[in-house]
Amino acid sequence: MAVVFLKKKHDGFLKYRHPWIFSGAVARVEGDPGPGDTVEVRTHEGASVGSGAFSPRSQITVRMWSFDPEEPIDAAFFRQRLQRALGGRHLNRFDEEGGAARLVFSESDGLPGFIVDRYGAFLVCQFLSAGAEAWRRTFVDLLQELVGPRGIYERSDGEVRDQEGLERRTGLVAGEEPPEYIEIDEDGRRYLVDVRAGHKTGFYLDQRENRRRLAEFMAGREVLDCFCYTGGFAVAALQAGAASVVSVDSSGPALEQACRNIAINGFGSGRSERVEAKVGDYLRRCRDSGRQFDLVVLDPPKFIHGAAHLKQGSRGYKDINMLGLKLLAPGGVLVTFSCSQLMTPELFQRVVSYAATDTGRQVQILKHLEQAPDHPVALNFPEGHYLKGLACRVW
Numbered sequence: 001m002a003v004v005f006l007k008k009k010h011d012g013f014l015k016y017r018h019p020w021i022f023s024g025a026v027a028r029v030e031g032d033p034g035p036g037d038t039v040e041v042r043t044h045e046g047a048s049v050g051s052g053a054f055s056p057r058s059q060i061t062v063r064m065w066s067f068d069p070e071e072p073i074d075a076a077f078f079r080q081r082l083q084r085a086l087g088g089r090h091l092n093r094f095d096e097e098g099g100a101a102r103l104v105f106s107e108s109d110g111l112p113g114f115i116v117d118r119y120g121a122f123l124v125c126q127f128l129s130a131g132a133e134a135w136r137r138t139f140v141d142l143l144q145e146l147v148g149p150r151g152i153y154e155r156s157d158g159e160v161r162d163q164e165g166l167e168r169r170t171g172l173v174a175g176e177e178p179p180e181y182i183e184i185d186e187d188g189r190r191y192l193v194d195v196r197a198g199h200k201t202g203f204y205l206d207q208r209e210n211r212r213r214l215a216e217f218m219a220g221r222e223v224l225d226c227f228c229y230t231g232g233f234a235v236a237a238l239q240a241g242a243a244s245v246v247s248v249d250s251s252g253p254a255l256e257q258a259c260r261n262i263a264i265n266g267f268g269s270g271r272s273e274r275v276e277a278k279v280g281d282y283l284r285r286c287r288d289s290g291r292q293f294d295l296v297v298l299d300p301p302k303f304i305h306g307a308a309h310l311k312q313g314s315r316g317y318k319d320i321n322m323l324g325l326k327l328l329a330p331g332g333v334l335v336t337f338s339c340s341q342l343m344t345p346e347l348f349q350r351v352v353s354y355a356a357t358d359t360g361r362q363v364q365i366l367k368h369l370e371q372a373p374d375h376p377v378a379l380n381f382p383e384g385h386y387l388k389g390l391a392c393r394v395w
Contacts (some may be wrong), residue, residue, distance in 0.1 A: 001040050002031025002054065004062055008044040014067075017380040017383075019107050022053065022061040027094070029054075035165060036134025038065065038073045043337050053112065053131020057165030063112035063131050077226050078111070082142050085109040089374055100184040102205050102374045103147070108384040111377070113164075114139060117201040119182045119193050121150040124201040128160045140173050151175035160365065170196070183264075188214055189235050190264050192257065199254075204232055206339075206371040206387050207299070213367060214391060215240040217333045219293035224248070224286075224327065226279045226320075231258030233297050238267045246293075248275045248282050283323035295333045296324045304340035313340060314351050321355035323365070328394045337369065337389035345388040347369075352390055367391040 010025035021041065033039050033054040038228055040313055041049050041062060052064035065073050104116035106128070113129025123143060123185070127133045133156075137324040140152060152174040161168050172178075181192035186208060211232055218240035225234045228247040237245050247395045249255050255274045262272050278299070286292075298320055304313030321336055328334060338348050356363040369389030377384040 001038060001051075002029060002033035003040045003042055004029050004052075004054070005042050005046075006044055011043050011049070014043075014049055017064075017067050017304040019052070019110075019112055019381060020060045020062040023059055023061045023326070026061050038131075038133075039237070040069070047267045053129065053134065055130040055164055058130070058163050058186045063107070063129055065110075065112075065131070075142070078135060078138055079146075081110050081140055082139075082146055084145060085111070088376070098183075100183045100186065100203060100205055102372075103287050104321050105375050105384065106382045108377075113160075117205060117342075118147075118149070119178075119184055119195060119202065120198040120301065122176075122178045122182055122195065123147060123149045123152045124277070124289070125152060125154050125156075126158065127154070127156045127203065128158055128164070130164050133164075133166055142172055147338040148328065149175060149180055153178050153195050155195070171272045179259075187236075187239075189239055191232070191261050192264065193230075193234065193298070194257065197253075199229060199259075199297055202300075202332065204229060206375050207232055208374075210337075210369045210372075210389065211236040213369065214335060216240045217295060217335075217366075217391065220296055221333075223295045224247075224293040225297045226283070227299045228258055228297075228302065229254050229299075231261040233299070234258060234272065235261050235267070237295075238262065238271060242271070242295075244271050244273070246273045246275060248277060248279055250276065250278050252276050280320065280323065283320070283327065287323060287326050291355065292329045293327050293332065294329055295335065296328055298324050298334070298336040300337070300339075303338070304342045307342060310342055313343070314347065317343070317348070317351045318355045318358075322359050325355060325359045325361050325394060330362075330395050332394050333368075334363070334392045334394050335389065336392070337387065339387050341386040343388070345385075346389050349390065352392070356394075362395040364395075366393055372375070 005026040005027045037054045039054045040051050048069035052062040075211045085376040100119045102117050106115050113132035115126040117124045127136050154173045157168040159172050184191050193202040218237045221242050223245045225243045225247045228249045234245045234247045247258050303316040371387035
């Protein structure tokens with residue numbers, strides 16, 4: 001097995017067992033490991049600290065599998081990790097029939113770069129690191145054995161694959177081809193999910209608890225759902241008794257899917273309006289025309305893709321929240337999110353505060369929001385806490 005030696009004074013992360021070793025912390029590599037190969041990691045003094053997956057093309061040179069130098073990295077190791085992840089979801093009842101849940105959440109479950117989502121009887125997998133790619137066949141075989149799905153579909157088409165030097169790939173991996181739309185149930189709401197072409201693996205599973213928690217604010221209100229995608233919040237608002245919902249997205253296909261989801265839940269077009277537009281442009285038109293809403297949902301895509309974009313991305317979040325705040329009637333509710341990993345909850349609250357100050361609105365935080373618990377955050381990997389949000393009363 002090849003060995004990766006760390007630079008002197010670059011092993012502080014070991015104290016907290018953070019699973020990433022960046023290229024700048026590597027002193028030298030003994031041996032000739034290929035992408036995804038298991039390597040032993042040693043300190044500058046030569047003490048073994050564990051093993052991980054080697055990735056020569058990424059800034060993250062090693063993603064740790066284990067901090068136990070004696071633990072072999074083999075099929076039995078991955079079986080144990082998968083059983084632990086699946087067991088946690090079962091205890092929280094995220095694997096009930098007809099539902100959808102994240103079964104494996106990458107580093108947070110001790111399986112860096114590997115994601116598994118369940119939609120009914122089908123699984124959708126992402127192999128996003130060189131290590132996950134190297135063990136792809138083992139993972140698929142274990143999922144067939146431990147979960148027994150009708151089919152496993154792959155969505156390894158994220159840009160992170162480019163950074164790992166891996167080609168993007170999608171397609172059937174095992175079992176039956178999934179139908180064009182998989183119907184799932186979430187708190188009595190029905191959603192049709194396109195696992196082949198939808199964002200991420202087809203649906204925003206991470207917002208499950210927030211759709212539930214925000215129901216108390218929806219009844220009788222005129223709701224504006226921005227970046228609505230396939231209507232997750234729109235359907236939840238209508239189910240909770242919203243007077244009307246305007247769904248806005250720049251994607252025509254996403255809006256079509258949102259309309260299907262609204263229709264299969266029995267809500268007529270009289271309470272629902274769809275708008276295909278860039279959200280910023282639509283919000284400005286509403287501002288200029290004086291149109292107001294009782295509740296505005298802002299769930300934008302990631303604005304910050306790296307440390308170099310932090311300032312510009314923060315400005316983007318401030319601008320979109322300023323526009324949302326201007327459209328709220330007094331006593332209205334702003335529901336705002338960031339899914340940018342580098343945007344901490346503290347910074348996000350500060351950005352929304354700046355937006356409130358610049359618009360002259362008085363704002364009270366009603367709830368702090370975050371990703372659903374089937375997207376757990378490991379204490380040694382705080383980066384796993386990527387989704388943060390606020391529900392605010394606005395005067």
